[in-house]
Amino acid sequence: MDTKRQRMNSPDRELAIAVRASKAPAISRAAAVLRLLGKSDTPLGVQTIARELGLVPSTCLHVLRALVAEEFVSFDPDTKRYSLEAGVLTLARHWLRRNRFNDLAQPALDRISRTFDLTVLGVHIVGLDHIIVVATSQSSQNFQLSTQIGSRFPALISATGRCIAAFGDQDENDLEGRFKKLRWDEPPTFEEWKAQVRQTREQGFAVDAGNYIAGVTVVAAPVFRARGKLSHALVALGIGSALKRAGLPTLQNALLASAQSLSNQLSGEIDSE
Amino acid sequence: MDTKRQRMNSPDRELAIAVRASKAPAISRAAAVLRLLGKSDTPLGVQTIARELGLVPSTCLHVLRALVAEEFVSFDPDTKRYSLEAGVLTLARHWLRRNRFNDLAQPALDRISRTFDLTVLGVHIVGLDHIIVVATSQSSQNFQLSTQIGSRFPALISATGRCIAAFGDQDENDLEGRFKKLRWDEPPTFEEWKAQVRQTREQGFAVDAGNYIAGVTVVAAPVFRARGKLSHALVALGIGSALKRAGLPTLQNALLASAQSLSNQLSGEIDSE
DNA sequence: GAACGTTATTCGATATATAGAACATCCTCG
DNA sequence: CGAGGATGTTCTATATATCGAATAACGTTC
Numbered sequence: 001m002d003t004k005r006q007r008m009n010s011p012d013r014e015l016a017i018a019v020r021a022s023k024a025p026a027i028s029r030a031a032a033v034l035r036l037l038g039k040s041d042t043p044l045g046v047q048t049i050a051r052e053l054g055l056v057p058s059t060c061l062h063v064l065r066a067l068v069a070e071e072f073v074s075f076d077p078d079t080k081r082y083s084l085e086a087g088v089l090t091l092a093r094h095w096l097r098r099n100r101f102n103d104l105a106q107p108a109l110d111r112i113s114r115t116f117d118l119t120v121l122g123v124h125i126v127g128l129d130h131i132i133v134v135a136t137s138q139s140s141q142n143f144q145l146s147t148q149i150g151s152r153f154p155a156l157i158s159a160t161g162r163c164i165a166a167f168g169d170q171d172e173n174d175l176e177g178r179f180k181k182l183r184w185d186e187p188p189t190f191e192e193w194k195a196q197v198r199q200t201r202e203q204g205f206a207v208d209a210g211n212y213i214a215g216v217t218v219v220a221a222p223v224f225r226a227r228g229k230l231s232h233a234l235v236a237l238g239i240g241s242a243l244k245r246a247g248l249p250t251l252q253n254a255l256l257a258s259a260q261s262l263s264n265q266l267s268g269e270i271d272s273e
Numbered sequence: 274m275d276t277k278r279q280r281m282n283s284p285d286r287e288l289a290i291a292v293r294a295s296k297a298p299a300i301s302r303a304a305a306v307l308r309l310l311g312k313s314d315t316p317l318g319v320q321t322i323a324r325e326l327g328l329v330p331s332t333c334l335h336v337l338r339a340l341v342a343e344e345f346v347s348f349d350p351d352t353k354r355y356s357l358e359a360g361v362l363t364l365a366r367h368w369l370r371r372n373r374f375n376d377l378a379q380p381a382l383d384r385i386s387r388t389f390d391l392t393v394l395g396v397h398i399v400g401l402d403h404i405i406v407v408a409t410s411q412s413s414q415n416f417q418l419s420t421q422i423g424s425r426f427p428a429l430i431s432a433t434g435r436c437i438a439a440f441g442d443q444d445e446n447d448l449e450g451r452f453k454k455l456r457w458d459e460p461p462t463f464e465e466w467k468a469q470v471r472q473t474r475e476q477g478f479a480v481d482a483g484n485y486i487a488g489v490t491v492v493a494a495p496v497f498r499a500r501g502k503l504s505h506a507l508v509a510l511g512i513g514s515a516l517k518r519a520g521l522p523t524l525q526n527a528l529l530a531s532a533q534s535l536s537n538q539l540s541g542e543i544d545s546e
Numbered sequence: 547g548a549a550c551g552t553t554a555t556t557c558g559a560t561a562t563a564t565a566g567a568a569c570a571t572c573c574t575c576g
Numbered sequence: 577c578g579a580g581g582a583t584g585t586t587c588t589a590t591a592t593a594t595c596g597a598a599t600a601a602c603g604t605t606c
Binding site for chain 2: 022027030031034035039062065066069070071072084085087088091093094096097126127132134148150151152
């Protein structure tokens, strides 16, 4: 029992607890395998995967074979290597089809992106762990700030994080624990951050002025799926200096207006209030 | 034991055998749940899912909870309904990033689509069961023939199917078994089909003249990942009559040329790790 | 070309995921 | 309101998925 944890690397720590907690550990393992294969630039062998995730090779093989059978993983019989298979695309397509936010948000993203020449994102807030980019409108200029649909970030980071803290419903202890784990270029103290969260709650949107990525200003406005149910956010990114020239207040208003309009459309009605 | 199979519907038959065969049945169940949620237009409850897939409710609940924990499924605590979560997007993004075919094929698809005013697809051949659309270029005219990235079709159907039969390596018995299960608008007999497969092998591309979808002609040319290893196909769809006007032979040549060029680029690989 | 360190894979014992029933909770309808 | 029939959820015995060692098939190095 001691020799086993000789070199526990981070992904497999989390996996270990997920496996222990769940009543369907095979699924956690499968998810871990899929994510590992996703990250890897090259196809991987059984041993490599097992070692990386802290799995027993034979178990790992079972998992891989099941994933191959389900067409989520491809297997090259010559090299005996595994990689992601196109089956994952099919799921993604279904998800995209069914989510009104994407279609509704795209025009707004495009308009703001064009007007201010910024990269603008629509992000989906999943659980309280992560956000996922679900729609983008890239500015022609800022290629360096490009992000892809499907990218995943920690929930509490940057401007979006302040929105989640401000408008989501979680207790402060949990919040502080998560906050401690974040990686910023210029980390704010927890006190500073709480103040910014408070301000976010008052003004209705959040700003990250170079904390997450040095030199980059991020503005985020919350979108609610139903009364008070935070589900998405609109996020604009730009080089700090350029953003000031473009007129930060104007951008904030535009983002906020679009976000509120989306909230109305998502919660179903043309409703008043 | 009798009462159980009162109303076995098709998806759960397959699931049952997959579960029995695999050494990681939880993963097959998870995949079935994901696909079911993908197909469904509305979020589903535990019982509904369990019934539809022939699962025990408690087991189904475990699977769902695991999938929620992995952020592949979202759970609405108010309605207690489950649906696909954006996590599936992340996997898809990784797959897309890593597949050179998509980037290489897109220009060719666009060119052919523009020249002949047709919908042109790049499809990936996964296993011998399915093909998945991985790149599209829609014609402006034929909106009715639109297909989305991620769409899944039986491997042996239509023109692509004849390519797979012609250039893949499978035995005839297996082939006939699979052929019998296909659904066509105007089904060819197995003999007719075999003749067409032979012709496909000779001329290097396949044509489906209204068999799969009445009135629609489909042309497909194979793309090889390595010497003789069939992996993708380029597929052009058009209303039969319009296609004749546009010049079927010219289209066939263009498709074949692009497919061969892609094969070279994919297998060419000047570099060897 | 033999010996070695890899790797993938099989196989049997046991910890445990699953099935099925019991429980709890919500709605619907008389 | 209160009975009925859904639903989601917990609980536990047992069939079985997982582990770990043993085997087989590599590729490398000396």
